[in-house]
Amino acid sequence: MIKSLEYIFLFLVFPGLLFSSAMGLIVGWVDRKVTARLQWRVGPPWYQNFADMLKLFLYKETLIPAGASTVLFLGMPLLASAAAALVSTVVLVINFSPQSGFIGDTIVLVYLMMIPPLALMLGAFASANPLASLGASREMKAMLSYEPPFILSLIVPIIKAGYVIKLGDIITYQVQHGFIVGSASGAISFVVMLLCVQAKLGFVPFDIPEAETEIISGPYIEYSGKALAVFKLAKAMMLFIMPVFLITLYFGGLRLDFEGFVKNILQYLLILVLIIVIKNTNPRVRIDQAMRFFWGPLLVLAAVSVALASFGY
């Protein structure tokens, strides 16, 4: 009883839904502010994303388009944000106590990270709008493009840590032997992973599914009010947790002492700002170009890093 209450607390409050969505909104503000500064603008104040979210939750009407499947249309945002909250719960709990994981938790995380895009796709197909369907089909192609190099480069930390598919063991290995990103194979697979994360988060140059200027935010087009807010929360949570996931795999996870914590924040900001700068200095590519990029150079790089890792470099 106490155990299940603890799990519910972990999922709903800290480090799950509430904490990660608040952090996600702050990180989303960092994104908007850095973007604004790169464009020589002032940018929004820090509470901007909270105001947007509260406005959608408290004030706006939720419209369901005629011809849409109501259950799918309203259920998919909930599924997306539940999966995103579960990802952040699992990653952060394992970071706080590396022994609490279970065998194969990395694979479970990979599956959970696929759920928000899948939910977005289903929600878009359910919303009876041609542009949403177009966005959903692009989302599907984007997912097919970035998943193979993502999973292949995920194998490198697993090999490095001695063929263990357990996030906790990868962290313990790095505490004893130094960061995985320090080795040749680790560095290559980190670069591949960073670009895949860029596509996973739907950022420019891989924001093909929700291209604002051509298919006017694609899958989200029919969403309004609370349903849109829940989808945005799922996106914010993914934006918060993906850099943490990268830190866990390549930079030795989160530390709880003061010095380690400061280093973690610097690593986090480094990864985040790198993603934002890539986002702001590149134009959007076409879906076929993205697919060729991910299945060509990146898949080869990921394979090379796996080969290097298995030879011990």
Added chain:
Amino acid sequence: MGLKEKILTKSLYAFHLSSGSCNNCDIELLDCLTPRYDLERFGIVLVGSIKHADILLCTGSANRLCIPRIKRLYEQMPKPGFVVAWGACGSSRGLFKDSYNTGLPLDEIIPVDAYIPGCPPKPEAVIAALVKLKTKILAKKGSSR
């Protein structure tokens, strides 16, 4: 002045509708988003879908072809939503007042909450109009629209 209204005024998303304008107003709209004026610091974002918007920015003289579309967009906007008539044409049909093609001014088609005068309006006028719109939102607490 309620808290909900205050939150709304901090985060107004705008949808741009050109109902037969000469493009000057549309260019001025983009000018408002550039580094010098930067409307995003007040929380104003230009969105592509009317379902995400709080303000319908209507440029142009609302010609006959556009009237049904203006009405449909207004109905599709999630309430509470606000309408801003942009420029001389949006406010009063401007120099197309006696044209065969512009039967009604915008504020007789849908309720308009704020007017921005000018042909085209300067970005300063736009910001002034948004301040007026915010004051109006804050003043009518608890209204359903």
